[in-house]
Amino acid sequence: MADADFGTFDTDFGTFDVDLFNMLSELDLPLVLNEVTGLENVDAIHTGKETKSETKSEPETGSLSRFKPKTEEEVKHIEDKNHAAETKKNTQWGLKIVQDWHLSVHGDVVDLATVEEERLNNLLRKFYCEVAPQEKKIKSAELQLKVYHKNTMKNIRAALNRHLSDIGMT
Structure with missing residues (x-):
């Protein structure tokens, strides 16, 4: 050459x-x-x-293919990694608060996966009005919180939203 x-x-x-x-x-x-x-x-x-x-008439299926098939287990693993460990923990914390409230008010635990949309709407309306931090034994009664801070309420709402999205209720 x-x-x-x-x-x-x-x-x-x-x-x-x-x-x-x-x-x-x-x-x-x-x-x-x-x-x-x-x-x-x-x-x-x-x-x-x-x-x-x-020229090639068929799609490439060899080692140079950009699409790699995944097993069902690999897909599940990728989906589970969708949320970080702390996010999962925070989601469980928010769900626990909702379940504790429902148990206290209604005497049972609500199944968020099967509850009807209208009933869920009414439950959450009441929940946001009634939810309060647990009372703790502290020296000064002035320091005892009577309501959750606004950011805490946002975290609870985000946790519920994540959970409802994860179970397919959007």
Whole structure:
């Protein structure tokens, strides 16, 4: 192959080494090029002309495919990693508060997966009005919280929203 004169290119990676390019272009690499391109005739790469028999008509299923099949177990693992461990913990905390409230007020635990939308709406309306922090024995009664802080209420709401989304009730 004749030496190509590309001059010197300035790029973000430094200068283009013409001698290295010329040395690499003289190497006989038809097998490597054939595997990468899938062409039967490697000369088609140099000429830019392919025949219909040289092109692939079926989707690529080999090791170079960009789509990797996953088992059901791998899919479940990816879904479980959707939320960080602390987020899962916070979701369980918010659900526990709702369940504790429902147990205290109604005498049973509500099944959020099967509750009707209208009933859930009414339950949550009452819950947000009635929920309060647990009373703790502290020295000063002035420090005892009577209501949750606004950010705590937002965290409880976010936990419920995450749980309802996870179980498919949006």
